[in-house]
Amino acid sequence: MANISKKVSWSGRGDDRGERTPLLNGAEDGKYNRHVLNFVFQSLDYDNSENQLFLEEERRMSHMGFRCLETRRWVICGLIGFLTGLIACLIDIAVEKLAGYKYSAVKQNIEKFTEFGGLSISLILWAVLNSAFVMVGAIAVAFFEPFAAGSGIPQIKCYLNGVKIPRVVRLKTLAIKVFGVICSVAGGLAVGKEGPMIHSGAVVAAGVSQGRSTSLKKDFKIFEYFRRDTEKRDFVSAGAAAGVSAAFGAPVGGVLFSLEEGASFWNQMLTWRIFFASMISTFTLNFFLSIYHGKPGELSSPGLINFGRFDSDSVQYNLYEIPLFIIMGALGGVLGALFNVINYWLTIFRIRYIHRPCLQVMEAMLVAAVTATVSFAMIYFSNDCQPLGQDNTEEYSLQLFCADGEYNSMATAFFNTPERSVRSLFHNPPGSYNPLTLGVFTLAYFVLAVWTYGLTVSAGVFIPSLLIGAAWGRLFGILLSTITSSQSIWADPGKYALIGAAAQLGGIVRMTLSLTVILVEATGSVTYGFPIMLVLMTAKIVGDYFIEGLYDVHIKLQSVPFLHWEAPPTSHWLTAREVMSSPVTCFNRVEKVGRIVDVLSNTSTNHNGFPVVILSFLQPGKICGLILRSQLIVLLKHKVFVERASSRLSHRKLQLKDFRDAYPRFPPIQSIHVSQDERECMMDLTEFMNPTPYTVPQETSLPRVFKLFRALGLRHLVVVDNENRVVGLVTRKDLARYHLGKDGLEELHLAQT
């Protein structure tokens, strides 16, 4: 059962604690309850613990030292960009090669059997090839690293928001993710390789910036200064941006993505570093791909997906087209919401019934086979033949039952990697597609894409969304030019395909600013900036009326305590007194080791931050600091006990390095042995606690608490009375549980799932 939990829930530390319930929140009640927050999730701490050790180190450092650190940050960002670009390059080439082999084989087979009949053999060949690729990928994901499933964007969103999702930035996850995405794209699923790039970039960043790999047990003894949440999160932002940049050739879009999702405090230097990483990433990809394509130095492939060059004549749009764009945006919003609703129910179904790895692999294989079958049937029954153009760039054009010199146009959409299909829809000349073909294709691909997202394979949803949108957008354009009965230039179907693609993608993921920039950069022309923005905004407004964006749906399904930008507007009623957790476990400045061990071992509370108070007869005590579980663990491990120190003068003074070496996988308290004698010793926390934690009075309103917490990226906020005595502690879950429902403010329940 523990194993199952591991497979479906992000929080599932199934491997080290077997007693978790297998299903997600509240599934036991018979009814799936989404109004729950999982309190297993830990927070990242964006606030430095400015204890004496830290201050001593900072004060020792010269101006030159800080310059060096800054230079190192730039070097790391350059490395992140470079490695992310390389990974993107690897994925691209591997997918091209594998898909090339597959389509060549199937094409030969189809050509062989078209004349003599027996195409069912071709179908079987295709389905088997697809299933085989997908099986390999799904096995890797389901059995070796379930956290590599999906696009990883929801997980990265959570990480940047400050929630520690276990195992999400590990090297193993990266390896499985890359391998998995190659298999699933080559396996012909309705997926893209772009989303996983964001996750890959983030993992690269988390790894490089720490200068070591805990998985490989290799410590390069460099970048030790950056071994804390504050610095690591900054680098992960850069990694995510580099991933977006490599995926879409959109360095500015990447920066905006990171900022939109992650940064609460906009720091100019940080933003530039993120931008630098993004630029290096797209440049690296561009450079190596140009060599691979035999045109070294001609930097023409800035991203994994290239929307191609829009012709300068057709890019113009007119004022009267703007209402049309808005209608398309609304349509995209509705279709996107439909996508999300179906996927939501499907995900719940999967969480309940398909949680064994082998079932998951089988489902993935089934989808792969069905995808092949549907594609084949579409191509087979379509009699939409188009003449082969002179400058025909379709690599795998299928003649099938068409006359010589013609090709089957349904095959351009289905018998191809999705990226190429998108490009064809954008750029093929008017008349390349029959409206019926497009309509049927949209429907079929929509169903396949909904079914595919959430499978236990690593794959992204950007490209399928773009493809669906491009198909119905092009259809819209064709219908328009039929209605206006003039083949005028303005109803260029490629333009409407682009707008449709934006609308559909916006309706599903609901990003606006960053997505606008990403799409503008991917098209390589800013002309469409305004229409794309309009369309994305309309899609968001319409879509939000029905359901949240796909990533938010999945985040909610995992009950992550996700902090939005602001507290709910009607929450001024609440004060810190009401939201805080109370009573709080406090320690004295000099505390008995036994008590610390007991408190840390208490699994029922599992607190991570403890106010340190001045010993007094009055309860509660006056605050004088804050200490973290992780710090206490290190102190216990090194046995920094007062009696010991006095008896053994050679006792080494604990340094920041000791804390950094233990970061981020601090051992559990159970693994530390404290003898009965030692339990009677005392521990002096003065030097290690943060002496100036942020505090708020009890009367502070929730929005004010929220603002402080969010702006500074806190993990613990101490609530004090007017005598500075600790009365409560506010953590992420206390704030995340208030949200705006249909009937006003609602409170989520907390549960350990």
Added chain:
Amino acid sequence: MANISKKVSWSGRGDDRGERTPLLNGAEDGKYNRHVLNFVFQSLDYDNSENQLFLEEERRMSHMGFRCLETRRWVICGLIGFLTGLIACLIDIAVEKLAGYKYSAVKQNIEKFTEFGGLSISLILWAVLNSAFVMVGAIAVAFFEPFAAGSGIPQIKCYLNGVKIPRVVRLKTLAIKVFGVICSVAGGLAVGKEGPMIHSGAVVAAGVSQGRSTSLKKDFKIFEYFRRDTEKRDFVSAGAAAGVSAAFGAPVGGVLFSLEEGASFWNQMLTWRIFFASMISTFTLNFFLSIYHGKPGELSSPGLINFGRFDSDSVQYNLYEIPLFIIMGALGGVLGALFNVINYWLTIFRIRYIHRPCLQVMEAMLVAAVTATVSFAMIYFSNDCQPLGQDNTEEYSLQLFCADGEYNSMATAFFNTPERSVRSLFHNPPGSYNPLTLGVFTLAYFVLAVWTYGLTVSAGVFIPSLLIGAAWGRLFGILLSTITSSQSIWADPGKYALIGAAAQLGGIVRMTLSLTVILVEATGSVTYGFPIMLVLMTAKIVGDYFIEGLYDVHIKLQSVPFLHWEAPPTSHWLTAREVMSSPVTCFNRVEKVGRIVDVLSNTSTNHNGFPVVILSFLQPGKICGLILRSQLIVLLKHKVFVERASSRLSHRKLQLKDFRDAYPRFPPIQSIHVSQDERECMMDLTEFMNPTPYTVPQETSLPRVFKLFRALGLRHLVVVDNENRVVGLVTRKDLARYHLGKDGLEELHLAQT
């Protein structure tokens, strides 16, 4: 003397307080001392005062009410965008018309005299026309609203940073600014109309969002909720973005500009609204200009400056060009630093010696005449004739001494508005310019531009910088293709002109991310994104080695307490105890009116925020709130005295509306009459004070204080001891005075200049 102060210093409230010294900081010492902060500048308060009135209002408001507010915010942003676009349109058309008349007149005159001799008359005509235009503009600025001088970008930077620059967002400033920029561009100065758009957008935003004009004494009774610093500053960000967007047709660049300069706390909804305002602004401009140009509905002029379409063949760049770009970036950094250094000394000279309005007008006229003379001489002595192309788009091509069918190429650069000259340098085919012409032009224009920036005219520095850079960039390109001795496509001079323009502009203003995006959007193609970024980064790194960016130089010259992104890295030595102001004037919860009046009237302290403490025999008292000078003024004005309230039951309860009506120009304490009887009354502050001000303990390190202050946009931060007793107060000037000098941390002196 007061009058003079008003003319040269941003802080100069010369109109209401005449006793200020005329010169800027420390000029009396004989040596100009830049290490000074002017403590006359007030801060904006980005932190809501959550007093009882505020909370009551927020709690009364339903969910629907908040929705309404949100809708209103969007409407305001739409209006801001629309009006900013209209203003840009007005400026553009007026400049086109006026410059058109001028150049036609001069051209006719030159043509008339070319054959017969007597061109000196043409020169005089040109110089007189220029001087006349500039005189009108300079008189308007110097005599009516000195705050409309310059580009306004440094002032807006300060405003967004949280410094209240008096009179900077008033309607009168806007009117003079718009009028002034039309005059100075039409007057042929080496200036652009783009910078002032940013200021104009900000003023529009500040006006529209308040739903009234204090200058016109007109209150529309709408948007009253937004009458406070928090909301106003958000709208001003949107206005600045809309200005950038209209100026360069760069909506994303506008958003990034606002964020880079202003926002400390990135809020997703706010960003979207800013983006919306930007989009509406560029769209409005586009729409009306297309009508003006007789092609309604063809949205082809997204910004005031249009870099034109770069040809798809020449836009490619090769790997081996990258080192060349970096060299150009370094060159731009050096030239930019030179520009800034010269302008710095020139500005100091101006502050000392040219502070009478009539002198200022005369200087501006002199510069205008010299500009005309230099231009004329350049054209006259140049014998660089080029054949008139078929698709020649030069509107004012001068034949002069050239053969028929040819034109003088120097004239394309000088006898034209700078925007057109930039476009010619980018797009004229190779061979249009003689290297010597370009070299001389660069030199002449550099000198003119340095001299012009800082004149008492309203004008921007973007276009002259671009023009200088484009000229030497093109020269660089021509030299390159001469050296490589092949007229190969890669050494397209237009491309190098673009890179040079970016390098020069980057070297002067030192923006990176937002400027990259602005330039990419202005060129309409993302292909150059990477080279532009590289060039801007190099220019910044090289330029920063010598001197700060031009805007920062001017901000420093005004001794504004500008808060950078982070505290200086080596400032961990300092704690709140050292940086705070102490002792603090505190009030009791129920305070005697007489004492309040006395404290507020004390001009030597001039505090703006007062901690409210619980009456106790121990000194200092325990904090229980914070009240602002502006709030006390309103209370005194409405005579909210305890004895009065009990005697007259009908006494109206003070509402938030009363505070909002007084915002932002609260009357000075001297204008409020308090009788001797009233002085003996008591005032209960409980309801009006902010009961939960942010506090920090005395031991908090400076970087930690800084982070809290900057992230939340505070104005006052109370420092308390461990009994919660007030021991000090940290304000903006306490933090801004620490900065990193050559020898480590330096402390600026405070002075009232």
